[in-house]
Amino acid sequence: MDLIARNEAQLAATLRRFRKKANLTQGGLGDATQMRQATISELESGSGGRLETLFAVLAALNLELVVRPRDANEKIALEDLF
Secondary structure: OOOOOOOHHHHHHHHHHHHHHOOOOHHHHHHHHOOOHHHHHHHHHOOOOOHHHHHHHHHHOOOOOOOOOOOOOOOOOHHHHO
8 A cells, every 4th residue: 555645744643644554653653663662653743854864764564665756747645635
């Protein structure tokens, strides 16, 4: 399933969704990435984070980042994003 994230809040929600799907707590994901739980919480809140943190979390959740041009004609319902 591909999810589109066009802003920090959407990306944060997507990461949180996949973490929960993997049955991991923020602390468990922190252990897997050798980061503090507070760092994971910060990333999931959309209030900050570093690229290094993002890529460590993506790897721990077995996810990848794909960047593509936006389709200006694509109509996406908000509920399809979350």
